[in-house]
Amino acid sequence: MVLKPQTPTDDYDSPWKEVLEHAFPEFMDFYFPEANAAIDWSKGYSFKNTELRQVVRDAELGKRFADALVQVTLLDGTEGWVYIHIEVQGEPESQFPKRIYTYNYRLFDRYNRPIASFAVLADQNEHWRPDHFGYDILGCRHRLDFPIAKLLDYATQADALEDHPNPFALVTLAHLRTGQTRHDPEARYQAKRTLVRLLYKRGWERQRILDLFAVLDWMMRLPDGLEQKLWQDIDQIEGETQMRYVTSVERLATERGLQKGMEQGMQQGMQQGMQQGEIVLLERLISKRFGALSSESRARLESATLEQLELWAERILEASDLDEVFSNH
Structure with a gap:
């Protein structure tokens, strides 16, 4: 089967x-x-x-x-x-x-x-x-x-x-x-392509x-591979009918998606930069107060969130040892 x-x-x-x-x-x-x-x-x-x-x-x-x-x-x-x-x-x-x-x-x-x-x-x-x-x-x-x-x-x-x-x-x-x-993606693809052709045939x-x-x-809805294949079909249909409707909307959506992705990427980059800066600062402060960092402590810094790093930076000035810095309380 x-x-x-x-x-x-x-x-x-x-x-x-x-x-x-x-x-x-x-x-x-x-x-x-x-x-x-x-x-x-x-x-x-x-x-x-x-x-x-x-x-x-x-x-x-x-x-x-x-x-x-x-x-x-x-x-x-x-x-x-x-x-x-x-x-x-x-x-x-x-x-x-x-x-x-x-x-x-x-x-x-x-x-x-x-x-x-x-x-x-x-x-x-x-x-x-x-x-x-x-x-x-x-x-x-x-x-x-x-x-x-x-x-x-x-x-x-x-x-x-x-x-x-x-x-x-x-x-x-x-x-x-x-x-x-429902259980036959290839048949779904064929049916959807036929309906798209009918859509353009109407002259609406x-x-x-x-x-x-x-x-x-x-x-x-189609699996990704068949969805991409359908978009190629739509591009061909619109070329034949000289009606660039659906693909033009898709391109606009793609452009908006790219722009949004760039904005999100910039924000993410800034976040990562701030986080890395906090890690470097904490490494120096910890080394001065408690000696060289162990590999375990270094891994903990690398996996911490920006909020955790900022909290630890505040604690290090008054903490008596490293465990107190990393305390969950």
């Missing part, structure tokens, strides 16, 4: 929120077309991050991998707030529908506005499909039904996703390919390409 190298730990969650904010109408159109058809996009929309944070701070009910609160206007003129919750986890979680319900009623209670809740489920269990929460007691009934989009449902539509113009088709395909290639504007590449790059 040949053991294949593992891909780095996958992380699906962080990119979702950013791409959601940059392409919210497309998000609704792709995952929730019925609701999307009822929204008057000509009136614009606005994210209510401050309002959402206030409710989240008051009711911390577990990890939310990505969520957003958006104000939209419906075609009938009604203003409504849309609460989007993206749940990304490997196993079903019993408290999930309760969280949707709780945020819905807390938002309604605080702002007195109708709230529509939607959930994207990106777990790997095809049978887990929570779409409601409620209870019935003594004739009183409370229930919230909310639409869900299950990413696993798109697994049989890979060809259609590749041809689909909506950016969330590409995000969904990247998510599926990440799960399918620069910022959208950068946003979506960030999602692909975050989801589909």
Whole structure:
């Protein structure tokens, strides 16, 4: 049996929120077309991050991998707030529908506005499909039904996703390919390269390409060797398309990294210089007061921190012997 190298730990969650904010109408159109058809996009929309944070701070009910609160206007003129919750986890979680319900009623209670809740489920269990929460007691009934989009449902539509113009088709395909290639780095590399080519093939504007590449790059992590190989492929793709977007950002990041490294190197050099100066001074003082240093004492000086050296230098003026200088008290 040949053991294949593992891909780095996958992380699906962080990119979702950013791409959601940059392409919210497309998000609704792709995952929730019925609701999307009822929204008057000509009136614009606005994210209510401050309002959402206030409710989240008051009711911390577990990890939310990505969520957003958006104000939209419906075609009938009604203003409504849309609460989007993206749940990304490997196993079903019993408290999930309760969280949707709780945020819905807390938002309604605080702002007195109708709230529509939607959930994207990106777990790997095809049978887990929570779409409601409620209870019935003594004739009183409370229930919230909310639409869900299950990413696993798109697994049989890979060809259609590749041809689909909506950016969330590409995000969904990247998510599926990440799960399918979890234990096969070479297959992950091939899939990621294909998705990058699709990204440039769409002819999107620069910022959208950068946003979506960030999602692909975050989801589909590769071992260092294959990562370097992919960057060579990207350089070739950008040369063919005459769109130097991603590699230009990488070069900028590299330049910033080099500059930061130089600054850190200078600081480290200054620190080391000060430390070496303290060692030389202590060696002279110790030799004058207590005689020649033993190899053990010299090794102790060499391994000490700058703070320890400064402390020992203060002690040496009053210490009766070397043990008192090096004392831990």
